[in-house]
Amino acid sequence: MRTIAVTNQKGGSGKTTTAVNLAAALAETRRKVLLIDLDPQASASSWLGVADGGKGLFELLVGNGNLVDLVYETAFAGVSLVPGSNWMVGVEKAMAGEVGAETVLRKAIQSLPRNRWDIILLDCPPSLGLMVVSALVAAQEVVVPVEAHVMALSGLANLLQTVERVKERLNPGLAISTILPCRVDVRKNLSKEVVERLRSRFGRLVPPTVIRENVRLAEAPSFEQPITAYSPESSGAVDYRAAAGELLKRGKERARAR
Numbered sequence: 001m002r003t004i005a006v007t008n009q010k011g012g013s014g015k016t017t018t019a020v021n022l023a024a025a026l027a028e029t030r031r032k033v034l035l036i037d038l039d040p041q042a043s044a045s046s047w048l049g050v051a052d053g054g055k056g057l058f059e060l061l062v063g064n065g066n067l068v069d070l071v072y073e074t075a076f077a078g079v080s081l082v083p084g085s086n087w088m089v090g091v092e093k094a095m096a097g098e099v100g101a102e103t104v105l106r107k108a109i110q111s112l113p114r115n116r117w118d119i120i121l122l123d124c125p126p127s128l129g130l131m132v133v134s135a136l137v138a139a140q141e142v143v144v145p146v147e148a149h150v151m152a153l154s155g156l157a158n159l160l161q162t163v164e165r166v167k168e169r170l171n172p173g174l175a176i177s178t179i180l181p182c183r184v185d186v187r188k189n190l191s192k193e194v195v196e197r198l199r200s201r202f203g204r205l206v207p208p209t210v211i212r213e214n215v216r217l218a219e220a221p222s223f224e225q226p227i228t229a230y231s232p233e234s235s236g237a238v239d240y241r242a243a244a245g246e247l248l249k250r251g252k253e254r255a256r257a258r
């Protein structure tokens, strides 16, 4: 079971779009995927048809309940969901001062039945707060979507530093697996420049295929369908399938290296 945190403290960088559509594209390859929505905005949950996730995840994090009981089966084969909700707004405060608060999510994930899911994706809120640190403690890998629309590179240093600290102090096995340029407009010089800069700074962490700007991706949430269902031939679906293929390839390489 691979646990992957999809994170970037900047809002609108493509985290939720990536988490939902990567989940669906991985499921097309017959992987069983569990998406855990850690964002109080719960946009991944509503995208997958769960409008109100209730208090479950909040309760779990403050100490009551089992993660497996919070799992919904979505309408999309192979994609399960632990929905988020507005309750999560208060979770950092409720957990403040708790000993080892940042390890509660990891423990909950470790308690899930073995072999039921191949991949767990964590859709993170736009911060570097307790929930994001919890996701980084629970994960082995990090996928960082970067909006290639704007010069979005400035915040990356803080994120990388947080990942490094979590790795040193709490989760030695953690690694950034992918820096994923999103909303790439191939006709725009700025977009090309952002991708080039990311490639020269991060090398192989930037996969060969990026996620292009595609209006279908922006429309899909209103139809409560991942891109693979809403518009299976769109460039968005093609790009997320490529990203899923790359993720699987990197997983195999990592397993071989161990």
Ligand SMILES: Nc1ncnc2c1ncn2[C@@H]1O[C@H](COP(=O)(O)OP(=O)(O)O)[C@@H](O)[C@H]1O
Residues within 6 Å of the ligand: 010, 011, 012, 013, 014, 015, 016, 017, 018, 043, 126, 182, 183, 184, 211, 212, 213, 214, 215, 217, 218, 219, 236
């Ligand atoms: N490749 C893309 N093409 C077009 N629109 C996109 C693309 N990726 C994301 N968006 C849009 O950008 C906005 C922010 O994306 P989102 O995934 O919600 O970011 P985050 O979860 O990081 O806040 C949303 O309105 C989404 O529809």
Ligand SMILES: [Mg+2]
Residues within 6 Å of the ligand: 015, 016, 017, 039, 043, 124
């Ligand atoms: Mg989001």
